[in-house]
Amino acid sequence: MSIDRRDFLGLLAAGGAALAWPLPARARPWRTGSGPDTLLAWDSPREGAFVMADPNTGGNVLALVGKRGVLVVDSKFPCYGRALRLDAMALADTNAVTLLNTHHHGDHTGGNAAFEGDPVYAHELAIPRIATQLPRYVQGARGGPGMVSQSGGSEALLALATEAAKGAGELSVEDFTPTHAIAVDGMSVDYGGSEVKTRHFGAGHTDNDVVVVSRGHNLVHTGDLVFSGLNPYFDPGGGVTAIGWLASLEKTHALCDEDTIVVPGHGPVGDRSIITAQMNYLSGLINAVRADIDAGVSKDEAVAKTHPFMEGLGFEQVRGRAIGAVYDELGGG
Numbered sequence: 583m584s585i586d587r588r589d590f591l592g593l594l595a596a597g598g599a600a601l602a603w604p605l606p607a608r609a610r611p612w613r614t615g616s617g618p619d620t621l622l623a624w625d626s627p628r629e630g631a632f633v634m635a636d637p638n639t640g641g642n643v644l645a646l647v648g649k650r651g652v653l654v655v656d657s658k659f660p661c662y663g664r665a666l667r668l669d670a671m672a673l674a675d676t677n678a679v680t681l682l683n684t685h686h687h688g689d690h691t692g693g694n695a696a697f698e699g700d701p702v703y704a705h706e707l708a709i710p711r712i713a714t715q716l717p718r719y720v721q722g723a724r725g726g727p728g729m730v731s732q733s734g735g736s737e738a739l740l741a742l743a744t745e746a747a748k749g750a751g752e753l754s755v756e757d758f759t760p761t762h763a764i765a766v767d768g769m770s771v772d773y774g775g776s777e778v779k780t781r782h783f784g785a786g787h788t789d790n791d792v793v794v795v796s797r798g799h800n801l802v803h804t805g806d807l808v809f810s811g812l813n814p815y816f817d818p819g820g821g822v823t824a825i826g827w828l829a830s831l832e833k834t835h836a837l838c839d840e841d842t843i844v845v846p847g848h849g850p851v852g853d854r855s856i857i858t859a860q861m862n863y864l865s866g867l868i869n870a871v872r873a874d875i876d877a878g879v880s881k882d883e884a885v886a887k888t889h890p891f892m893e894g895l896g897f898e899q900v901r902g903r904a905i906g907a908v909y910d911e912l913g914g915g
């Protein structure tokens with residue numbers, strides 16, 4: 583499926599129909615975890631850690647099996663919330679579910695309503711932003727059956743999405759709002775006797791990015807600080823800053839060793855080299871735009887350009903948006 587830039591931005595805003603973009607050849611480098619039948623396709627990069635990284639369903643989701651519970655990181659679009667919660671319970675054989683949102687964007691928080699009654703964590707700056715997104719969650723829930731059909735979802739998944747669509751009119755802000763705020767620079771989160779650390783390094787992809795670190799699994803979920811194999815999405819309304827993003831990535835990289843599993847916000851799971859690749863992209867972008875500003879290139883001309891570090895990456899529709907945002911950030915606008 584190809585979509586133009588305006589359509590793509592509309593989809594992101596609405597949490598609407600399915601997105602598709604080319605993935606690198608090694609899109610599924612990990613064995614599929616053996617375990618119970620699930621509604622969605624999960625990979626298991628490490629014992630007790632499951633990742634659902636189908637790019638057509640929203641941001642990547644991680645399920646970590648704890649001693650007496652399961653931690654779910656992010657909740658994709660509204661139509662996938664129920665399936666994610668049911669799958670996490672099956673994978674961990676527990677009813678004790680904790681949800682954590684890496685940031686406020688609708689493709690990471692849309693399924694929150696399915697976690698009613700569970701502890702739900704997000705950065706304190708994410709919570710008021712999530713509270714403003716009810717219209718797009720409702721719209722996303724209504725469009726869920728179409729999204730599941732387009733992405734080739736099963737009958738069972740379609741039935742859950744249809745049920746969610748029928749209830750869309752009943753949704754309220756409280757259904758999506760996290761119950762626990764992660765304070766300024768991060769905190770530990772307990773999920774049934776096991777623990778992850780959360781870190782916030784200041785504004786980057788948004789002003790409320792949280793990095794999730796499981797020392798036990800030697801695994802890091804970066805949220806949308808990393809788009810692996812993809813051009814990154816810039817959202818000026820969400821507090822994006824390329825310079826801050828780069829600084830956050832440097833600190834995230836320092837949390838990893840050569841064996842650390844790195845789960846990006848979008849794209850395939852990898853190791854710390856996918857963090858380095860994102861840093862190279864951002865520093866390339868900052869340098870290219872700074873050079874254009876210094877040379878007197880207008881914003882319109884700069885936005886229309888493409889650059890070598892963008893070649894071969896998916897999500898081509900957001901390149902101009904990234905350049906424009908950095909042009910404004912560097913004072914060229």
Ligand SMILES: [Zn+2]
Pocket residue numbers: 685687787806815
């Ligand atoms: Zn995002």
